[in-house]
Amino acid sequence: MGVRLVVVDDHRLLAEALASALRLRGHRVLAAAAPSSGAAELVVNRGPEVCLWGTAEPAAPGAFDALERIRTERPQTAVVVLGPVTQARGIASAFAAGAVGYVRHDERIEGVERAIVRARAGEAAVAPALLKEAFAELLDPADQPDDEAARLLGVLTRREVEVLVRVAEGEDTRLIAAGMGIASSTARTHVQRVLVKLGVGSRLEAAALAARTGLLDRAGRPGGPGAPIGGSAGRAGA
Template sequence: MTNIRVLIADDQVMIRQGFTVLLDAEPDIEVVGQAVDGRDAVGKVAELAPDVVLMDIRMPELGGIDATRLITGAPGTTVKVLVLTTFDLDEYVYEALRAGASGFLLKHASAAELAQAVRVVASGEALLAPSVTKRLIAEFSRATSAPKAPLKDRVGDLTERETEVLSLIAQGLSNAEIAAALLVAEQTVKTHVSRILVKLGLRDRTQAAVFAYETGLVRPTGY
């Protein structure tokens, strides 16, 4: 089995070194490099071709959001970005996800949580720290009070089942959970997800979830 190649981008040397030690201890993960800021991260991605970038949000020279946008927006890229931050109320989390990040995790997560987050993101799944999910949904609610018409029109390209799958993705369900909910095989769900991404011109499940909220297909409740 090929190891998951990870690049760590953070302006604090202790955090870079600490995460390197934790992740290198995992049998299926290899830290291939470190970056001191967003600009360095963009260059190191081109040089080292990692599978996952652990990206701090607040860095000098070029911040994590802009770096994420440049990395995920590169033609043909398959690199996943996992955003890391100290603050669960970070106002930039939503923008980082819109910029193309595949997940969000707090820096005080345990070694096991960090390693699992890397695996989840590398596999193409979306990941959000449970402690920030409510605040993120609240932000979706504020930002989606008036869905943009062009976005809403794109939902019409989906079949009824694809629309149903998209709604479940936005609710945070994994492929296995969606399969169980719809009483279909997990491979069938994977096929639906692939078609949804192609039809909507999205790169991963996280962008699909953002799309579902922005178009009003899924509406936050209880906030």
């Protein structure tokens, strides 16, 4: 069954070309547009299942302001960004603005289609390897940790911090459970608590927030040496 889509790209011709290719593959493309033509309003009004949002400059100021509006006014629409992978901060911004997926702009149409279908199913539409590569720059230790990182560490238990680090490393529920020696249902519960405490709606948003604030550098890595993870050394894991 095809997906109901709106396709947006910086270049309208590319948006229309993508729309044509996806129609040929059985999907229902409601509209193709460029951001300057009121794409956010178009998405909100048309109500697609998925919006494919192409951009050449994900790190540009305000590049994803429209995604925040879509997340607020049409949260049931899943947004997948199509863009370059050379700008880690831009990719983080896409997730923070509400995107549920990110696909390389040189991906084949089959890969784009897989991401769209996964997004409609409520899954994260991004390859763990791509996420790790894109966030490598952001995960480097910062000279001056962000105060926001300390605040976030203060509201999470040590176990929740470990879960967050594993989420940021691209681990799914099964891998988190195996790595921590807990049941998948318990791991899923920990993930949901982390999302609630951070005030985000998805694992990708949580990873982006953790990377931007320097929380990951403060927390360390699962199983790695060094100080215990978590903002409060004496707190028990949930």
